[in-house]
Amino acid sequence: MIIGLTGTPGTGKTSVSRLLQGHGYNVLYLTDLIKDECLYSEVDEDRDTLVADMDRVFSRVCELAGDDEGVNIIDSHMAHHIADVVIVLRTAPSDLRERLKLRDYSDAKIEENVEAECLDVILVESVEWCQKVYEIDTTGRMAEDVVADMEEIISGILSGDDSEVHQKYMPGSFDWSGEIF
Numbered sequence: 001m002i003i004g005l006t007g008t009p010g011t012g013k014t015s016v017s018r019l020l021q022g023h024g025y026n027v028l029y030l031t032d033l034i035k036d037e038c039l040y041s042e043v044d045e046d047r048d049t050l051v052a053d054m055d056r057v058f059s060r061v062c063e064l065a066g067d068d069e070g071v072n073i074i075d076s077h078m079a080h081h082i083a084d085v086v087i088v089l090r091t092a093p094s095d096l097r098e099r100l101k102l103r104d105y106s107d108a109k110i111e112e113n114v115e116a117e118c119l120d121v122i123l124v125e126s127v128e129w130c131q132k133v134y135e136i137d138t139t140g141r142m143a144e145d146v147v148a149d150m151e152e153i154i155s156g157i158l159s160g161d162d163s164e165v166h167q168k169y170m171p172g173s174f175d176w177s178g179e180i181f
């Protein structure tokens with residue numbers, strides 16, 4: 001089965017994915033796949049990013065993971081465009097800003113991402129498009145603790161009754177809209 005791990009850049013998807021891989025899960029790092037297999041339609045020079053060809057990305061992910069009975073995690077801020085079941089990582093805007101400052105991002109790119117987190121952009125898209133959405137707060141926590149939450153959610157899903165974990169990791173638990181100004 002495919003589980004998307006999505007969230008604003010900097011919320012910790014790749015750090016958590018690497019740890020999950022160490023625990024034996026298959027992980028597809030979508031950004032690498034798109035780059036390595038040229039699954040993009042154009043290069044957006046202004047935003048310093050590749051515009052993914054989502055039809056080809058979707059087909060390729062299905063090829064790589066679709067028939068696998070184990071759990072395949074897709075690490076990407078676009079995972080919710082592909083998977084029906086997604087876990088959204090969240091980070092309080094002030095914490096996220098500090099994490100993004102450590103990257104080679106322009107101030108504008110940092111603020112664009114912080115604003116997107118304040119406005120729940122990825123969470124709202126996930127709830128709109130996916131069948132099942134779980135939300136984990138990473139603020140002030142260790143990546144290992146987030147991995148433990150992920151494994152709890154995955155166990156719940158695999159058990160066939162996710163009602164308890166869905167209640168515990170219910171989407172829409174944070175309101176950071178006041179931090180925009």
Ligand SMILES: Nc1ncnc2c1ncn2[C@@H]1O[C@H](COP(=O)(O)OP(=O)(O)O)[C@@H](O)[C@H]1O
Binds near residue numbers: 015
């Ligand atoms: N609880 C946490 N979970 C994951 N990453 C965290 C956490 N707390 C701090 N971090 C740090 O935040 C950064 C997240 O980067 P990364 O994993 O590449 O995020 P993303 O893949 O979402 O862009 C890393 O430097 C990581 O060490």
